[in-house]
Amino acid sequence: MNMQTVFAWNDSYLLGHAAIDETHREFVELVEALLTVDDAGMEEALAAFERHAEAHFEQENRWMSLDGFPARDCHVDEHDKVLASVREVKKDLAAGNRQAVRELAVALKDWFPGHADYMDSALATWLVRRRHAASPLVFRRNAVTPAETPAETTVETAG
Numbered sequence: 779m780n781m782q783t784v785f786a787w788n789d790s791y792l793l794g795h796a797a798i799d800e801t802h803r804e805f806v807e808l809v810e811a812l813l814t815v816d817d818a819g820m821e822e823a824l825a826a827f828e829r830h831a832e833a834h835f836e837q838e839n840r841w842m843s844l845d846g847f848p849a850r851d852c853h854v855d856e857h858d859k860v861l862a863s864v865r866e867v868k869k870d871l872a873a874g875n876r877q878a879v880r881e882l883a884v885a886l887k888d889w890f891p892g893h894a895d896y897m898d899s900a901l902a903t904w905l906v907r908r909r910h911a912a913s914p915l916v917f918r919r920n921a922v923t924p925a926e927t928p929a930e931t932t933v934e935t936a937g
């Protein structure tokens with residue numbers, strides 16, 4: 779069994795929206811499992827990834843269907859393409875093609891940083907702004923992350 783980490787979480791993937799970031803950590807863990815799993819565990823690792831991807835994309839798609847989100851279609855399309863590939867590869871695996879799973883895992887690893895950077899980051903920023911627009915700004919000691927800190931906050935200096 780290959781114990782070397784191939785796809786590790788990197789804080790550069792953080793987008794500043796707690797729920798998205800948590801889901802993305804799970805995505806990285808499950809793709810890593812898919813990259814390193816032995817043959818015996820492959821079917822379960824693929825099924826676990828599929829369950830994750832369905833919930834992950836469903837949640838993002840639902841957020842994007844909220845009023846006022848611009849440019850939803852490309853993002854939903856990418857999710858749909860990934861899910862279609864996963865389902866295709868499930869059939870391949872059932873037919874004995876393990877290589878298809880290895881290739882899918884590598885493709886997911888390569889796909890994620892760009893998708894997160896361009897598409898999910900736009901969604902995360904929109905969600906954070908929307909939340910701030912809908913409620914008064916309140917600083918909660920443990921709840922403010924750097925990306926949630928309003929840009930217009932300034933420090934008043936005396937004199």
Ligand SMILES: [Fe+2]
Pocket residue numbers: 802834838894898
């Ligand atoms: Fe995502």
Ligand SMILES: [Fe+2]
Pocket residue numbers: 838853857893897898
């Ligand atoms: Fe996404």
